[in-house]
Amino acid sequence: MKINGTEHEQTPRPGQCLRTYLREQGCFGVKKGCDTGDCGACTVHVDGKPVHSCVYPAFRAADKTITTVEGLAGEDGLHPVQQAFLDAQGFQCGFCTAGLIMTTAALSDDQRADLPRAFKGNLCRCTGYRAIADAVAGVVNAAEPAPGTAVGANLGAPAGPQVVTGTARYTFDLDVPGVLHLKVVRSTVAHARIAAIATEAALSVPGVVAVFTHADDPGKLFSTAQHENVGEDPADSRVLDEVVRFAGQRVAAVVATSEAAAEAGCRAINVEYDLLPPVFTPAAAMAPGAPQLHAAERNVIGELHAEMGDVTAGFAEADAVYEQTFTTARVQHASLETHGAVGWLDDDGRLVIRSSTQTPFLTRREVASLFDLPLDRVRVIAGRVGGGFGGKQEMLVEDLVALAVLRLGRPVKWEYTRAEQFTGATTRHPFEVTLKAGAKADGTLTALQLAVVVNTGAYGNHGPSVMFHGCHESLAVYRCDNKKTDAVCAYTNTVPAGAFRGYGLGQVSFAVESVLDELARMLGLDPITVRERNIVRAGEALLAPGDHVEDLSIASYGLDQCLDHIRAAAGAPVPPVPDGWLVGDGMAMAMIAAGPPGGHYADATATLLPDGRFEIAVGTAEFGNGSTTVHAQIAADMLRTTPDRISVRQSDTDVVRHDTGAFASTGVVVAGKAVLRAATRLWETLVQAAGGRDLDEATLKEIAAKAGRPLTAEGHFDGTPRSVAFNAQWFRIAVDPDTGDLRILGSVHSADAGTVMNPLQCRGQIEGGVAQALGSTLAEHVDIDADGRVTTTGFRQYHLPTFADTPRTEVLFAATGDAIGPLGAKSMSESPFNPVAPAMANALRDATGVRLTDLPFTRDRIWAALERAART
C-alpha cells in the first residue's frame, strides 16, 4: 500500500478496517470518531477518492494509493484547504478537523455550493459549523496581534498548525511499545449481585494476559465525579463491584496482547447474576418498598427544601398564576474522542497515565488514593483532548487502567468504543421540573415555586451538585420576594448521569423561562418587558432558596444590554415562508456563576527561556475550550511581547503544583488569573533585572544567561470570589403544522462575557454551545428499553446536529468589564447552552399556540403535539 508517497509492506489483517491499519502505520491524523462511517473524522483519499476509512476494508487498499491529512501538504507548504481552516480557525478541539479538511479538499464546485449536503458525513461537536463554512469560503478570521495588544485580538489557537496537519497529538496518538489492550465485560442486566464469574476460558484465549473481577477491587468507595472538594460527590463506586446497578456497568476486565484477543477473552467470560429488582424512574426508586441501590434512604442522594418569604402569600397577591411540568431527556456529550487512557510505569517505576480528561490533577489524586500511592508516584497527562463538555470531569477509565498497569507492570491501554460512550459513560441528568409562578398585572413576579426531580442514574457522581446548581442561578436571576424550592436527586438502575455543559441550569431554566413566557402571554405583556421588570440589577444580591456559598456577586452587569440586543433582533423583517407555515419568535435568558462554589484552584508559572522567549505552565487541559490561546494572550500582554514568543506547557501533573481542572467554565477566569499573576510577577522581576534598560530580545537573553537558573514566577488563584455571566437567546422559526418540520429563520445570541479576551474564540464557544443545545432541543435522546438497556448506541440512532441542522447564529456581546475576572473577563463556555431550549419552546408556542414541555422537539413529536392540541 502506498501511503502519502511511501510504500508500506505490512499486510493488513483480514477483518481490519483501513483506519486502524493507517494508524498502525503511524498516520495518527486519521481519527477514530464513530467507527461506523457516520462522523467522517477518518476521511482519507483512496486513489484520489474520499472515503470513510473506518468502514473501508483494509485488504482492499493493498494495491492502492492512500492520502491522509499528513500527506496533503505539498513541498511548498500547507494545502490551500489546510491554510483555509487555519485562517478561518475552522475548528475547536480539532478531532474532526483532519476529516473535514480531507473532505473539503475533495469537493467539487457544485458540492461547495451545497455544503449542507456535502457535509452529510462530517460531524463537528464543537463549532456549530459556522467556522467550518468560513474555512470553505476562504474567510480569514485569525489575526496576528502587535506587542501588548493580544488580549482582545482574534488570535488563532497556538495548536492550529498541528491541528490542520494532523500532527496534534490526542490521547491515543502515540506508539507505546509493548502496550496491552484492555476491554471490559459489561453487565447485561440492570440490577443484580454477581453470583459467579467464570474466567478460565478467557484466560485460555491466546494472547490474554489477565482477567480482573471484583475479587481484584482495591476495596475503596469513591466517586467517578471530580471536584476540588472530594466530599462534594457521593463515594458509592468501586473499580469493580460485586453488585451491578445498571446494564452497562463493568463486570470484568480482560487484558491481552491485542484488541482482538481482549475481545475474544470478554466473549469467553461467563457471568452468573442473582437478579435484584430494578427501578428505572425516580418515582419508582423513591416509592415505599423500592429496592435500595446504595446507602441512601428512599434512594435519595441529595435534596433541597427551602423557602424565602412566603409563596402562598405571593400567589394570593398574583393576578396571574401559571404552573407546568417539564422534562428533559438523557443527552450524551458525544465528544468525538471517546473516553480512554493509556498507562505505563516510567523508568523510575512511577505510574504514568495519559488520559482523555478535563481533570489531570484530580484524577491523579483519586488514583493515588485508590491504590495507596503517594501523589508523587502518580503522574497524569492529557494530550490534546478531543472534546469534553463535562463528560471528562469524571474518572471512568483511569482507575481500571491503573489497576492493570500496577498489577502487570506493563503498559495498558483502554479506549472506549462509541457504543460504550452511550452504555458505559455518563449523560446529562434527566430532570422533571414543575414550576408555579405568579405575577401582578404589570408583570412583577410575586412567587416562584420550584419542584425538581433529578435522575442521577445508578451512581451519585455529580447528581447532588447538579441539582443544587440547577436550582440556584435559574431562580436567583429574578428578583422575587417569595421563592420556594423542593428538589430531590434519586438513584435509579440506569446509566449514570454526570457533569454536562450547564450543570443543571439548562434543565431548570427550560422550565423557568417557559413559564415566564406563559405568564407574559396571560398578562398580555411582551416577554422581554416581563424579564426587565424582574431581573436582578447591578449591586443586588443573588438570592435563591437554600444555603449557598456567599462568594457570588454581580461584579459586572450586562444583562440589560443582552435584553436590548434581543429586542432589536426581534425587529428584523420576517422573510417569506411557504404557504401554511406558521412563524413565531421566542426568547429566553440565563445567568451562570463564573466558576464553581467551594474552591477551584489554579497554579501557573511563567519562565524566561534562554532564547529570550517565555514559557507558561498551566494545569488545565485543552479540548477546544480555547483557554490555551487566552493564556498565551494574557502572558504576551503582561510580558510586553507577542503570543508567538510564548509557549504553553499544560495538562501534566508534573508541570505545576496543582490545578483543579478545566471545568465549570474556569479556563479563563481561574487558570487565566493564575497566568496573569505569574506573568505579571515575572515581568516585575525582569524590569528589576534590566535596571532601566529596555527589555528587548538581547537584554532578555542576557538576563537569562546571567541568572544561571531559570527565571520563574508563580501565580495562583483560588477561584473565589466569583462573578456571574449572562446570556440571552432569540429564535425566529417557521413550522409546517402538517409535517412538524421546523426551520430556524433567525438565531441571535447575546452574551455578557465581561472583557472579551478573544472575540473570535468566544464567538466560537457561543456558536458551539447554541448548536449543541439545539441538538438536545430538537434531536438528541438516549433511550432506555424496558429492561434498562440503552438502545441508542451510535450516531445513526443518536442524531448529532449536522451542518444542515445548524443555523448561523448572530453573536453579540454586552460591553462590560468584570471586577473579579482577569482583565475584566468572565466565563463563556457552558452558559450559551442554557437559554436555547426555552427560547425554542417559546418560539414554537408563539408560532403554533401549543406549549411543548418535553425535550427534545423532534418533528414527529411537534406534529403529534399539534395534532393533540387540534383534537382537544
Place this chain on the structure above:
Amino acid sequence: MDLNTVTEVISPAEPGQWRPGDAWLGGGTVLFAEPRPHLSRLLDLTGAGWPALTLRDDVLEIAATCTIAELAGSGYEIARQCCQAFLASFKIWNVATVGGNLCAALPAGPMISLGAALDGICLVLGPDGAREVPVAEFVTGDGVTVLSEGELLRSIRVSEETLSQPFAIRQGSLHTHGRSGVLLIGRRAGNGFVLTVTAATKRPYVLRFPHMPSAEVIQIALTERIPIDAYMSDIHGLPAWRRHLTRLYAEEIRQELAA
C-alpha cells in the same frame, strides 16, 4: 470498525463457497459498521469484476457491486434522486454498493425504494442455481430478506421503460438530509399509477392503480392495503407521524403526476 474475528478473506468469491461464519462482502460500509463477532470469513464480491451497469435489450442490469456513486452518475434522474435520499455521505457512495443496501434491508434503504418503485427484479445466486425475486418481495421486514444461507444477490434488473416514466418522490425525515422516515415514489405507467411506500413501513408496499386514482381512492387504498402495524416504530419517527406523512405525500405525488 475492525472485525477482529475475521481470519480470512476470499476474493473474488463465488456462489457455493459460503459456509456458516461467512458473510458476502460488498463495499463493506454496512458490514464494517457494526460488531459482527459471529463472522470468521469474508467472501468478497467486488473482486469478481462484475460490470456495474449493463444496458441490454432495453433492460438495465445493475450489478449488486455497483457503487452508489456509479448509479448516481448513471444519468437516470430517478436513480440520482434515490441516491440523494441516502443518509450517507457522498464519500460512502464511493464504496457502498446497491446490493449491500438491498441486503441490509433497512426500511430506509433507498435502493430498495428505487428497485421496488421500478418493478425491479433481483437475480439471486445460490449453491443450487439462480432464482429471480421482485425487489418489492426481496425485503420482507426490518433487516430481513428472502435470501437463505449461502445465497447472494447478483444484480437487479429494471426496464428502460419504467426508468423513463414520469415519477415523483417525497422524503420525510426527522432531520434535514437525515435518514428517511418516509420515502414515497409515484410513477405513471401509461394510464396506470404505481405508488411505492418505503421507509415508513417495515417492508416496501407497492400500490398499483389501473388509472390515476382520485384523492379519496388513494387514501382508502393506503388504509386498506397497508395495515397499521406495518408502519415502523423506531427512533427515526413515530408510527403515527409516518402514517400521516405517507398519506400527505401520496396525495402530493398524485397531484403532481396527475397534472
